[in-house]
Amino acid sequence: MYKKLKNKIIINNTKDFCPTHIFECGQFFRYKKSKNVFEILSKNYQAKIIEQNDSIEIKSDNVDYFEEFFDLNTNYQLIKKSLNKDAILKPAIEFGYGIRILKQDLFEMIISFIISANNNIKRIQNSIEYICKTYGTKCNEFYAFPTSSQLVKADETSFKLAGTGYRARYLVDTISKINSNEFDLQYLNTLPTNEARKYLITLSGVGPKVADCILLFGMHRLDVFPVDTWIEQSYKSYFSNDNISRNSISKLLCEKYKELAGYAQQYLFYYQRSFIKKGTKDEKTK
DNA sequence: AGCCAGGCCCATT
DNA sequence: AATGGGCATGGC
Numbered sequence: 001m002y003k004k005l006k007n008k009i010i011i012n013n014t015k016d017f018c019p020t021h022i023f024e025c026g027q028f029f030r031y032k033k034s035k036n037v038f039e040i041l042s043k044n045y046q047a048k049i050i051e052q053n054d055s056i057e058i059k060s061d062n063v064d065y066f067e068e069f070f071d072l073n074t075n076y077q078l079i080k081k082s083l084n085k086d087a088i089l090k091p092a093i094e095f096g097y098g099i100r101i102l103k104q105d106l107f108e109m110i111i112s113f114i115i116s117a118n119n120n121i122k123r124i125q126n127s128i129e130y131i132c133k134t135y136g137t138k139c140n141e142f143y144a145f146p147t148s149s150q151l152v153k154a155d156e157t158s159f160k161l162a163g164t165g166y167r168a169r170y171l172v173d174t175i176s177k178i179n180s181n182e183f184d185l186q187y188l189n190t191l192p193t194n195e196a197r198k199y200l201i202t203l204s205g206v207g208p209k210v211a212d213c214i215l216l217f218g219m220h221r222l223d224v225f226p227v228d229t230w231i232e233q234s235y236k237s238y239f240s241n242d243n244i245s246r247n248s249i250s251k252l253l254c255e256k257y258k259e260l261a262g263y264a265q266q267y268l269f270y271y272q273r274s275f276i277k278k279g280t281k282d283e284k285t286k
Numbered sequence: 287a288g289c290c291a292g293g294c295c296c297a298t299t
Numbered sequence: 300a301a302t303g304g305g306c307a308t309g310g311c
Contacts, residue, residue: 026292113292120291123309165307170294207294228292245301246293269292291310299302 002072009058009067016076017056018098019049025099025270027217029112029125030132030145042069043105044137044144069103071220076100079263086257088238089264092271099266102217106185107178108145109218114171114205115164116213123163130162148179170205177203193221208247222262225253231265234272 003010011017019038023031030041038049047060060066067073080097083089111131116124128145135146135154152175159168177183183203188196193215200211212226227235227246235249236242257264 114294116291117293118291118306119293119308120310122311123291126309160307163308165309166305167294167307205294209293213292226292229290230292247301273292289311291308293306295305297302297304299300 004063004067007059007061007063009060009063009072011056011058011072012054014054014056015097017070017100018096019051019056021096021098021270022070022100022102025096025266026121026273027102027213027266028104029121029128041132041142041145042066042102043108044139045069046139046142071100071103074100079260083257083260083264083267086264089267092267095274096267096270099263099270101220101222101262101266103220104217105145106189106214106218107148109214110174110178110200110203110206111145111151111171113210113213113217114174114203115167117167117205117207117210119165119167127163131159134158134162148175151175152179167205173204174206189219193223196221197224208250212250216262216265223254223259225250225257225261225265227253228269230269230272230276234268 001013003012022028023033023038023040028040032039036051040047040049042065045060045062045065047058047062047066050057050059058066058070080093084093112124112128115127131151131154132143132145135150136143137146137150154172154175156168156172159171164171174183178185188199191199196215196219197208197211200206200214201208206214209226209228212224215221215224216226227250232246232249235244235253253264254261
C-alpha cells in the first residue's frame with residue numbers, strides 16, 4: 001500500500017515497485033539516474049523517485065498525476081501469482097519483480113515509439129530529449145513534451161537534427177494527421193483493441209510492433225504482446241523455431257497470456273535484454 | 287571497424 | 300497474406 005501526501009507519495013511495498021525495473025524495462029525514456037534518485041519527466045510533469053532503505057518516495061507537485069501514472073491501485077501480487085504458473089515467465093518475474101506498466105501520455109507514446117523503430121534505447125532517449133528542449137514548453141528546470149501544435153512546426157530537417165534519421169518523414173506526416181484531427185485520438189480511445197490496432201497502423205511509421213507499444217503504454221491495453229528483436233530472440237531460444245514471423249509470435253503469445261499479455265511481455269523483454277547487456281548470453285538455461 | 291538497434295515501407299509473389 | 304531488400308545513424 002501507499003500513503004499520498006500533498007507533495008509526495010510514500011510506497012512501503014517495495015517488492016511490487018522497483019524504480020530500476022520500471023524505468024529500464026523499455027517502456028519509458030525520459031529519466032535520469034543519480035545515486036538513489038531517478039528524475040523523471042512525463043508529458044508536462046516532473047517527479048523525483050527516491051529509494052530509501054525500506055520505502056520509496058515519489059516527490060512531485062502533481063501527486064495525482066503520478067498516482068495514476070504508476071498505476072498504484074493495481075495489485076501486482078495477483079498478476080505475478082497468475083503468471084508465475086508459466087515456467088518460462090517464472091525466472092523473468094523473479095528477475096524483474098518490481099516492474100509496473102506505466103500509464104503514459106498517448107501522443108507522447110506515438111511519437112516516442114515511431115522513433116524507436118530499428119533504433120537503440122540510448123539514441124531514442126537522446127532524440128526525445130532534443131525534441132523536448134527544442135519544441136517543448138519550458139517549466140522551471142525542465143522541458144515538457146511538446147504538444148502536436150508545437151511539433152507541427154518541425155519539418156523533416158529538424159527531426160533529422162534530432163537524430164531520428166529516416167523516421168523524420170514519418171514523424172512529419174503523423175504529426176500533421178494528428179494535429180489536423182484527420183487522425184482522431186478521441187475516436188481511437190473508443191475502439192476495442194483490435195480495431196484500435198488497425199487504425200493506428202494507418203499512421204506513417206506505425207506498424208504492428210509500434211502499434212502494440214502505443215496500445216500498451218499509451219492506452220493501457222494489456223491484451224497485446226509487442227514483438228521486437230529481443231522478444232524474437234527470446235522466443236526462438238526457447239522454442240528453436242527459426243522460421244516463425246514476428247506477427248505469428250505476437251498472435252501466439254496473445255492467445256496464451258490473454259488479458260495479461262502486456263505484463264508477460266514486459267517481464268520477458270527486461271529479462272532477455274539483461275543477458276546481452278552483461279554479455280552473458282549463455283547463462284540462461286532453457 | 288563493423289554489427290546492431292523495442293521495424294516500417296514498398297515492391298513482388 | 301506473406302516475404303525480402305533498403306534504410307539513417309549513433310552505440311558499443
